[in-house]
Amino acid sequence: MQRGEERLREAKAIPILEVAERLGLAGLHRAGGEHVGPCPVCGGKDRFSINPNLAVFNCRRCDQGGDGVALVAHVLGCDFIRALDFLVGAAAPEIDKRALEARRKKAQAEDAARAATADRMRARAIADARAIWGRAGPGEGTAAQAYLAARGIAFDAWPPTLKFIPDHPMIKRLEGMARAREIHRGPAMIAPIQGPDGQVRAVHQTWIDAAQPGQKADVRHPDTGAAQPAKLVRGSKKGGAIRLGRVVPGATLVMGEGIETTASAMVSWSNPQAVYWAGVDLGNMAGRQVGRNTGVPDMSDAAAFVPPEGLARLIYLQDGDSDPVATRAKLEAGLRRAVRSRPGLEVQIAQAPAGKDFNDIL
Numbered sequence: 001m002q003r004g005e006e007r008l009r010e011a012k013a014i015p016i017l018e019v020a021e022r023l024g025l026a027g028l029h030r031a032g033g034e035h036v037g038p039c040p041v042c043g044g045k046d047r048f049s050i051n052p053n054l055a056v057f058n059c060r061r062c063d064q065g066g067d068g069v070a071l072v073a074h075v076l077g078c079d080f081i082r083a084l085d086f087l088v089g090a091a092a093p094e095i096d097k098r099a100l101e102a103r104r105k106k107a108q109a110e111d112a113a114r115a116a117t118a119d120r121m122r123a124r125a126i127a128d129a130r131a132i133w134g135r136a137g138p139g140e141g142t143a144a145q146a147y148l149a150a151r152g153i154a155f156d157a158w159p160p161t162l163k164f165i166p167d168h169p170m171i172k173r174l175e176g177m178a179r180a181r182e183i184h185r186g187p188a189m190i191a192p193i194q195g196p197d198g199q200v201r202a203v204h205q206t207w208i209d210a211a212q213p214g215q216k217a218d219v220r221h222p223d224t225g226a227a228q229p230a231k232l233v234r235g236s237k238k239g240g241a242i243r244l245g246r247v248v249p250g251a252t253l254v255m256g257e258g259i260e261t262t263a264s265a266m267v268s269w270s271n272p273q274a275v276y277w278a279g280v281d282l283g284n285m286a287g288r289q290v291g292r293n294t295g296v297p298d299m300s301d302a303a304a305f306v307p308p309e310g311l312a313r314l315i316y317l318q319d320g321d322s323d324p325v326a327t328r329a330k331l332e333a334g335l336r337r338a339v340r341s342r343p344g345l346e347v348q349i350a351q352a353p354a355g356k357d358f359n360d361i362l
Contacts, residue, residue: 202235
């Protein structure tokens with residue numbers, strides 16, 4: 001085995017909480033099975049988390065995550081090689097072969113245990129998502145249709161992938177909670193997130209205020225009263241999309257981040273060759289990048305979104321109400337990944353004016 005591979009195994013064998021300690025991360029507190037707190041890069045209160053059981057971190061605002069090596073790269077703003085040097089040294093000495101073999105076996109066992117845990121959690125989340133989708137009824141003629149219509153979105157033909165549940169529980173673990181529990185219940189628009197094979201792997205849930213068309217539900221932390229997002233994804237969204245239409249050969253696929261952004265473009269631009277899918281979030285549309293804000297896709301990210309075969313053109317919608325540099329880099333990375341995966345595909349970015357999203361324009 002080459003020394004570089006040995007160093008990577010040594011780095012991965014370091015518990016991620018030890019990595020966090022070496023980096024001097026402060027302000028993290030235990031919340032269920034995770035340690036949460038401010039992100040060392042973008043701040044906040046609880047947008048950053050470390051899961052020691054899965055040996056991964058995640059920042060919702062930076063849309064970054066990964067193992068201990070990725071955590072070092074995130075915090076220090078460095079590349080993979082420098083992150084590895086931080087953990088095991090740039091010129092780590094050779095170690096006893098028996099000790100190395102024992103460390104390697106331990107790392108393999110820990111990797112296998114983490115993978116098994118992640119597989120179980122993913123399978124349960126996908127099963128939950130499919131059960132939710134199975135309970136949903138048609139969205140046309142319901143509060144879901146009234147919600148979108150009040151936001152200027154009136155479809156010529158209602159997409160069958162937008163459904164409705166009149167009394168749907170929001171089950172989530174929030175800061176200060178030991179475990180997930182019901183924090184809200186009410187009418188919700190339900191959309192399936194389909195994988196490349198077309199199978200439902202997650203659901204996007206939007207709770208709405210039926211008494212105020214166009215308004216999302218007022219969701220509050222049951223203990224503190226703090227406002228909470230009225231949207232939630234359950235399942236495994238990676239590489240999937242919310243399909244508001246069916247792709248045909250030679251079509252143009254238009255993708256926005258959310259349902260309302262995508263649907264706003266859909267009702268604004270009547271083109272029989274255009275199909276509209278929502279990518280759920282920018283990280284899902286882009287996949288991993290090589291470095292930060294480079295726009296260069298990490299092609300080893302095998303689970304990243306790739307458009308279906310047979311398209312003529314792919315257009316990504318860029319809202320103007322988010323960080324323009326980070327947003328542009330992610331979209332460029334996603335489009336470059338698409339071109340590498342589907343040679344001959346034409347790609348472009350359609351950008352909303354600064355400070356506005358596509359629903360604002362509509």
